[in-house]
Amino acid sequence: MSDNFSYTITAQKGDERAHCAVIKTPHGCIETPNFIFCATHGAIKGLAMEQLIATGAQFVLGNTYHLWLQPGPDVVEKHGGLQRFTGWNRPMLTDSGGFQIFSLGYGGVVDEIKGKKDRSARPKSLLKITEEGAFFRSYLDGSLCFLSPERSIQIQQKLGADFILPLDECTPFHMKKDATAASMQRSHRWEFRSLQQFYNNFNDRQRMYGIVQGGVYEDLRRESIDFVNQQPFFAQAIGGSLGGDKQQMYEVVDFTMRYLSKNRPTHLLGIGGLRDILEGVQSGVDTFDCVHPTRIARHGCALIAKPETDFAKEHINLKNGIYKEDLNPIDTECDCYTCRNFSRSYLHHLFKAKESTGGLLLTIHNARFMVRWMEKIRNAIQTGTWAEFYKAHCC
Amino acid sequence: MSDNFSYTITAQKGDERAHCAVIKTPHGCIETPNFIFCATHGAIKGLAMEQLIATGAQFVLGNTYHLWLQPGPDVVEKHGGLQRFTGWNRPMLTDSGGFQIFSLGYGGVVDEIKGKKDRSARPKSLLKITEEGAFFRSYLDGSLCFLSPERSIQIQQKLGADFILPLDECTPFHMKKDATAASMQRSHRWEFRSLQQFYNNFNDRQRMYGIVQGGVYEDLRRESIDFVNQQPFFAQAIGGSLGGDKQQMYEVVDFTMRYLSKNRPTHLLGIGGLRDILEGVQSGVDTFDCVHPTRIARHGCALIAKPETDFAKEHINLKNGIYKEDLNPIDTECDCYTCRNFSRSYLHHLFKAKESTGGLLLTIHNARFMVRWMEKIRNAIQTGTWAEFYKAHCC
DSSP, rough: SSSOOOOEEEEOTTTOOOEEEEEEEETTEEEEEEEEETTTTSTTOOHHHHHHTTTTTTOEEHHHHHHHHHTTTHHHHHTHHHHHHHHHOOOEEEESSHHHHHHHHHHHHHHHHHHHOTTTSOOOEEHHHHHHHHEEEEEETTOOEOOOEEEEEHHHHTTTOOOEOOOOOOOOSSOHHHHHHHHHHHHHHHHHHHHHHHHTOOOTTTTEEEEEOTTHHHHHHHHHHHHHHHOOHHHHOSSSOOOOHHHHHHHHHHHHHHHSSSSEEEEEETTTOOOHHHHHHTTOEEEEEEEEEEEEEEEHEOOOOOTTTTTGGGGETTGGGGGGTSSSOOOOOOSSSSHHHHOOOOOOHHTTTTTTTTHHHHHHHHHHHHHHHHHHHHHHHHHHHHHHHHHHHOO | OOOOEEEEEEEEOOTOEEEEEEETTTEEEEEEEEEEEEEEEEEEEOHHEEEEEEEEOEEEEEHHHHHHHTTTTHHHHTSEEEEHHHTTOOOEEESSSSHHHHHHHHHHHHHHHHHHOOOOOOOOOOEEEEESSSEEEEETOEEEEOOHHHHHHHHHHHHHEEEHHHOOOOOOSSOOOHHHHHHHHHHHHHHHHHHHHHHHTTTTOOOOOEEEEEETTHHHHHHHHHHHSSSOOOOEEEEEOOOOOOHHHHHHHHHHHSSSOSSOOOOEETTOOHHHHHHHHTTOOOOOOEEEEEHHHTTTTTEOOOHHHHHHGEETTTTTTTGGOOOOSOOTTOOHHHHHHHHHHHHHHHHHHTTHHHHHHHHHHHHHHHHOOOOOHHHHTTOOOOHHHHHHHHH
């Protein structure tokens, strides 16, 4: 294999697991720890890619489930891949499509988190899971679809992102241990088939992540870690249920990180709270992703947590009437386009007037906020002050 | 008065009325002929101002009616005016608020144009017009509002745009001559009161346009032209009914331009079709405004008319299935961000996926298209080839 890809640790102090690294890809390098922004349909919602580039963001993901159904992998392949299609000529990752199918399908994962009890009102799009794969209905037109490990990889090979994920089974939180074990075994078989498909049609411009399952059970996690460590993945992601609350999540991640290979970049799937990121970095995680920063922006919320601030107050809601005449920028220390040019009062006005430019400007701010947050974390590690930085925020 | 403002004709050939000019303002210069982009609530819908600036646009208008009700003139004044509020630190104009009140109020002007017959279904927000002004209900909360010439100017003085408009009465197309005459006379009285209010609280960083009324009746237009020419306006706008079809509009504009002062910039209110602009320039108009280019962008339509193209086909609709796999940019000759980076296929995909980034990218293209269209017109005038340019498109 060529040296299109590499993973190099660039800063790490003593026996700390927190580290800085560089992930090299054919589309440029990613400095870690870093945050992956979500471009579900191949666009950051409400933004032009040039605006995300201007924030200093380095890494974007696209969702295979959405891109498969619309516009379809053949259209993207005709463009020469997702990067040329979307105007994001930088490192990119696609997921397997599994998470959306299972979470939409069970009608439960998301609802459960949000505390909604009445799942019956929601049509279940997931029809059947067999050893072969998952049968489901398209959310676009109700047509019958089938996703197998091989199909997921074929689609992702056409989408052409730098990094791809194997299909795994995404199960709800409240699953008993034996069911979690059976699901994990199936995920391992699916990951193995994904790897086979990947190497059967190998392209030196892509690499695959493995995914660790096992829920909250340490012996299952160990078994899954061993599987991932032994397979020829370039990188690894922590998936599956991470527990019922934040503290349990931190423990599951920390436990998992103890045994996962240190020679591969590690991604924590779907997690990206400010505190969560600190805990993940402390355990040795390289990258994080979450729709939270861009989603809350569209609802009027701007990230503002400062080093000295409590995480309970991560953001302010610009729709609040107290900002009607507030001439200050969101954050006087922020150097984003929005903070350099606009007052809280103007942003408040845009949301009151239902102008989508408000969501756009907050998305720029929140993206730049996340970029600066990751810069601060890398800076602490590089200057040997990570332990103090972590303690100041998390203890 | 200082030389904060000036109007200088820079190119004009023989006895042609088409000309290039420079309008100087405290926020920079406008080269004419030019197009004014609509930032109704103080934002170009779906865009950041930096993106409009990048297209080369020079002139933006805000709507007094909308800005008065939300966020209110006091909030804008606290920021130091609309330019600092909106991040558009360039020449800007506000209208009087009258057009929205009358057109929303009659429930007729817009509906009539669109051929909707059933006006009764629409609540009329305009309650009463007296010599003093117009009473109406806020579209936001139904509260009782009153707009007089003095009030309109007071609001516009707080908004602080470079150019402001006097309150005039905007009447529907199908108005008899005697009613048009009476309405015109009232508009003159209101314009006179607007001027008085303007000079009573004069600020050397603002100038006022006069507005010519008179409908389609030549003797009334002459009377209104005389009024405007005699009053101390800096500039002049052509308002009122311009007729029932395009040809009549071109004739009314041409007739009006024969007699209006040549020493002042002239704006044609609310008109901005590609052909309309050519006819206006031919008659000597300096500036145009219209929501059309930015509005159709949000509905998937991209301006594409080329010099050799029929105006009947001014745009293409990217939502059309024929663009699903079209790898070309909207226009290979266009240098906008969208055309340099994205295919028609990608834009089609964004609209199919209901991603507002699609509207954003088309707004950039259409704005740049209008900027280039005006550049071509100025170039033809500057190189002494306007007559040929006009003939090639309009004859």
